[in-house]
Ligand SMILES: Nc1ncnc2c1ncn2[C@@H]1O[C@H](COP(=O)(O)OP(=O)(O)OP(=O)(O)O)[C@@H](O)[C@H]1O
């Protein structure tokens with residue numbers, strides 16, 4: 001590379017996604033998206049419902065494959081990978097935070113946070129490492145609680161601990177504050193901001209909330225499967 | 234690491250106890266039935282083998298009739314028995330007794346009992362191991378003089394006299410002819426189909442004279458031979474064969490018109506029956522485990538559907554196909570192993586109950602729960618879980634992460 005800026009951690013070129021619903025009912029969820037996100041950035045994605053935000057996040061998170069276009073994660077062309085290699089990429093490089101927390105209902109906070117470690121290549125001391133993460137998100141006194149014994153904000157913080165425990169390169173958060181009131185929503189945001197600032201973790205988050213988006217360094221607006229003019233790069 | 238997978242599987246099974254219970258019921262009943270039946274079968278064959286062994290050691294039975302092509306087999310007679318007793322012709326034969334059997338009516342006062350009488354030589358006790366509780370068995374002079382004496386079983390004594398001791402010297406009537414009781418046999422135990430304790434014994438000569446009407450002079454039902462020792466059984470058999478061929482005047486081209494069976498042959502037959510029983514039980518086991526396995530497969534498919542979201546989440550967090558497979562296979566294997574363990578307990582209980590009922594009704598039966606069978610049943614039921622869990626686990630493993638996460 002001849003550029004003096006660092007290489008983007010996420011590099012997307014002309015990405016499209018078409019859902020075939022049978023017959024001529026094709027849904028064009030993404031219509032040619034190109035996007036670079038650099039290490040240590042915190043980027044917000046906004047846009048009306050159905051504009052393709054979640055679809056884009058799924059592509060970035062290697063949960064789904066595009067209809068066409070290229071996606072490089074940390075310089076790696078993702079479309080060349082098979083299912084198990086994708087699983088490894090998700091485990092090592094990506095931390096997910098979902099709107100609905102998605103915790104295992106019958107497992108304690110610690111067991112939930114242990115989960116990514118169990119699928120990693122270093123399954124040692126996993127309980128200690130999980131506890132450390134829970135302490136980091138301020139839940140050191142809720143280790144043995146099950147999700148139904150925790151508030152929404154606390155559950156989302158468990159999810160954040162789970163996303164962080166493998167020290168991924170990027171954190172993907174699809175409406176992380178969507179189910180929370182403004183106070184606990186802000187607690188979650190503060191946590192993400194702190195991570196971004198202190199550990200320079202790359203964070204991509206989808207939100208409908210302007211106040212949330214404002215706290216990111218950059219906002220990308222999606223409209224009908226495309227990034228709006230002036231935002232593209 | 235695997236301990237966590239096991240713990241998760243157990244948590245999942247226990248989180249829906251009723252459903253898990255109903256799911257493994259097929260396995261429980263299948264394994265229970267097999268363990269129960271095998272234990273009873275083993276107990277029964279032990280008691281059969283015990284009875285066969287009590288026939289007496291080193292004994293050989295001679296029955297009339299032999300190879301199929303013999304059209305007119307000669308009956309066995311006292312002459313045959315006496316020829317077999319000849320030490321010079323058959324040096325490895327220790328003792329011989331001919332046996333006649335017949336139904337007779339015993340009476341004493343008002344009591345009247347129809348039962349089986351055996352006519353034999355005094356050697357009968359040594360050869361068959363029959364023990365005398367009181368008095369003595371028939372003697373050689375009883376045989377020579379055709380004395381009207383009888384040895385009765387303890388149940389027969391009880392039926393006639395109302396007691397089993399102090400009856401020696403009394404007189405009973407057999408087919409309305411008076412006999413003196415000279416001995417009472419020791420109790421051997423039996424069942425309603427075959428009760429040796431109800432039988433009676435008298436000199437074979439007396440039996441010929443008074444009990445059995447004979448068309449062929451000196452005919453006997455069978456002859457029992459005792460070999461010198463267990464090593465000389467085969468020699469005794471070939472000597473007996475030689476002697477009987479001579480007394481029956483068989484030409485070298487004719488086959489035997491009698492059959493020699495030793496205790497080992499009878500044991501072989503008993504073992505063969507036991508083996509057939511075992512194969513039959515294995516068949517039942519197979520079918521019930523198949524049905525149980527299908528039940529497990531069914532519920533595992535439901536579980537996979539219910540937990541689609543969880544599978545999506547695990548995949549998002551980095552679970553590979555193999556991890557998901559392992560998780561669901563562990564769950565189905567554990568489910569079916571638990572079923573197997575409960576089945577073993579159920580089977581053990583059933584065997585004990587049947588054994589108790591059998592003993593209370595007079596059949597000696599101690600169920601034998603074999604450790605190999607228990608191990609086999611648990612291993613096998615685990616394998617059933619793995620086999621029938623395979624398809625659901627594959628379904629789970631091949632789910633696409635987005636689809637699984639989006640699934641409502
Ligand atoms: N699996 C799918 N099958 C069919 N259509 C789909 C699928 N996933 C998404 N879509 C369609 O693609 C379009 C974009 O959906 P997407 O979920 O990305 O929207 P979004 O921007 O996240 O909306 P929201 O803000 O409501 O979450 C929608 O029209 C949606 O119906």
Ligand SMILES: [Mg+2]
Pocket residue numbers: 053054055174
């Ligand atoms: Mg969405």
